[in-house]
Amino acid sequence: MTVPMEKIQILDSIEKDIVQCLHSAGSALMELSKEKSSLKQAESHTHLFIKTLGQVESKLTEQINYLTQVSTGQPHEGSGYASQKVLQMAWHRLEHARSRVNELERMKASHTRNNMARSGMPQQPGQGVPQQGQQQAQPGMNMQTQQ
16 A cells, blocks of 8 residues: 555544544533443543544644654655755746856847847848858948958
């Protein structure tokens, strides 16, 4: 059986013990409220109440200690919480890195367009880019003055 199912069954058992505890307390009070109450019956119900209450307290303490271990990320046998938390944080870091790279790409493209517009170069990549050893004509100059 898996750990979560075991924990749910333990909590179910605790709930049943609480119901039994309340039933015992109610029975003890009913016995004491009678005109001719049986002290032996009242004590029996009271002892059962105290015994069951002690069991509930110890079981709840165990569950609280378990939850404390799991929630603080301490290594715990049978719990995948720490691994899941690490994975979730890694996904958040990955998404942040992706959004930052996309933002930098947009800034680069914008900067490239602005520089090309200022220099008078065509804004489509690959067109009008001078090859090595060639010069591009500047506005207002003819080819003879450049050579």
